[in-house]
Amino acid sequence: MKIFIQKNLNEKKINELFERPAQKNNSTIVIVKKIIDDVKKNGHQSVIKYAKKYDGLNGDSILISKNILVEQAEKINVELKNSIDKAYENIYKFHSLQYPKSISVETMKGIECQKKYLPIENVGLYIPGGSAVLFSTLLMLAIPAKIAGCKRIVVCSPVKNEINSALAYVATKIGIDEFYSVGGAHAIAMMAYGTEKVKKVDKIFGPGNQYVTLAKTLVSNDYNGSSVDMPAGPSEVLVIADKFANPKYVAADLLSQAEHGIDSQVILLTNEIEFARKVLSEINLQIKNLPRRKIVEACLINSFILVVNNLDDAIQLSNNYAPEHLIINTKNFKSLAKKIKNAGSVFLGGYSPESVGDYASGTNHSLPTYGYAKAIGGVDILSFMKSISFQTLTKNGLKNISSTVVKMAEEEKLNAHANAVKVRLK
Numbered sequence: 001m002k003i004f005i006q007k008n009l010n011e012k013k014i015n016e017l018f019e020r021p022a023q024k025n026n027s028t029i030v031i032v033k034k035i036i037d038d039v040k041k042n043g044h045q046s047v048i049k050y051a052k053k054y055d056g057l058n059g060d061s062i063l064i065s066k067n068i069l070v071e072q073a074e075k076i077n078v079e080l081k082n083s084i085d086k087a088y089e090n091i092y093k094f095h096s097l098q099y100p101k102s103i104s105v106e107t108m109k110g111i112e113c114q115k116k117y118l119p120i121e122n123v124g125l126y127i128p129g130g131s132a133v134l135f136s137t138l139l140m141l142a143i144p145a146k147i148a149g150c151k152r153i154v155v156c157s158p159v160k161n162e163i164n165s166a167l168a169y170v171a172t173k174i175g176i177d178e179f180y181s182v183g184g185a186h187a188i189a190m191m192a193y194g195t196e197k198v199k200k201v202d203k204i205f206g207p208g209n210q211y212v213t214l215a216k217t218l219v220s221n222d223y224n225g226s227s228v229d230m231p232a233g234p235s236e237v238l239v240i241a242d243k244f245a246n247p248k249y250v251a252a253d254l255l256s257q258a259e260h261g262i263d264s265q266v267i268l269l270t271n272e273i274e275f276a277r278k279v280l281s282e283i284n285l286q287i288k289n290l291p292r293r294k295i296v297e298a299c300l301i302n303s304f305i306l307v308v309n310n311l312d313d314a315i316q317l318s319n320n321y322a323p324e325h326l327i328i329n330t331k332n333f334k335s336l337a338k339k340i341k342n343a344g345s346v347f348l349g350g351y352s353p354e355s356v357g358d359y360a361s362g363t364n365h366s367l368p369t370y371g372y373a374k375a376i377g378g379v380d381i382l383s384f385m386k387s388i389s390f391q392t393l394t395k396n397g398l399k400n401i402s403s404t405v406v407k408m409a410e411e412e413k414l415n416a417h418a419n420a421v422k423v424r425l426k
């Protein structure tokens, strides 16, 4: 991980530094398009073919039965079970408060307008399982889906050999009926288009690597595909810290996201060169004890420390990058926090490590990457619902609004629109 100095760099170089690794990789699109087209055309048999090739599937069955889920769930150890139960409680608490209220208003005498929120009936949840089994992601997606009232919840995850007991425990605790052992772009295609064995879903949720994320984008651009939550790709964290922060904590936070994958990116912006050096030597120390050291080292090649002119510049650069996670570990974090415009999830002060949000504080960890935080927020209850508007007019209500509508329709030269009002008042 290199240290750069803002005042020594021109704008072009700074923009290059902040480029995400996945944005530089063009070969993924060819592979993902091929997989999607194949699943679309050949259905179940190509899902099995790719699951064998990429996910290590043994045999020809991808459905994990309820019996197996229960059997595996029973193997969980009690400390882990208690931790999952605590996380469940906090995530449930934070998300159930987000349930939207329907509204109804009489906009004019005799005209009643309503907005109702209803659950999306069929949803598909993707749970990453390539380099780590992210059973925490099942909590993050299935809890809001249940609170929203989604009827059919399909789960896909590349399960190697037998299903992990924690993942099985979460699935049984929440009550998942359809669990498929498939990952990657083929899992997304299967959920988006359906096959002979699996019915299609209306919306796909969940994070994943570049194959998964690109597949979600492609199926959501196809009228015959399905909606998706957001591009939630390789994890990112941007830390803004000053000399009052503990370099050990900052290094640990950067490493915590670097261990997700070689295409993740971690960034430190600080106003002190001395502090930057301290964090770097802490990283070099802490990395030695990490089991996923190889992944971390590869991720750090795409990561950097930038010594900024001042903390306001740091916030501006961060707003421009729109990180999935932003940690502000400075003395004046409260005033800096007011200047945040774009970020997926924000952690304030020296005692708010990002890992806490990943697992158990209550907030959702399924968040927009690639800079999409400029326009979209993370998964919440509304992600699993859609709104429908209703209106009821009395005859008097229609009289009250008729001249307004007729005038506007005739100006747009859409006389049939105007007639639909006039014909009722003759």
Ligand SMILES: NC(=O)c1ccc[n+]([C@@H]2O[C@H](COP(=O)([O-])OP(=O)(O)OC[C@H]3O[C@@H](n4cnc5c(N)ncnc54)[C@H](O)[C@@H]3O)[C@@H](O)[C@H]2O)c1
Pocket (backbone or CB within 6 Å): 031, 054, 055, 127, 128, 129, 130, 131, 132, 134, 137, 158, 183, 184, 185, 207, 208, 209, 210, 211, 212, 231, 232, 233, 234, 235, 260, 261, 264, 324, 365, 366, 367, 368, 369
């Ligand atoms: N943004 C978020 O909210 C968020 C949350 C959690 C995790 N993540 C990210 O999710 C990702 C999880 O990635 P992962 O790889 O561990 O698991 P994954 O389940 O997303 O992907 C693994 C699957 O990718 C497919 N694949 C792998 N190599 C392939 C190839 N060469 N060609 C075609 N398909 C291939 C395989 O089907 C494999 O089973 C990480 O990048 C992590 O940072 C993001």
Ligand SMILES: N[C@H](CO)Cc1c[nH]c[nH+]1
Pocket (backbone or CB within 6 Å): 134, 136, 137, 234, 235, 236, 257, 324, 358, 365, 366, 367
């Ligand atoms: N940091 C990931 C989101 O980018 C979520 C996660 C799951 N497990 C650990 N971390």
Ligand SMILES: [Zn+2]
Pocket (backbone or CB within 6 Å): 235, 256, 257, 260, 355, 358
């Ligand atoms: Zn994480």
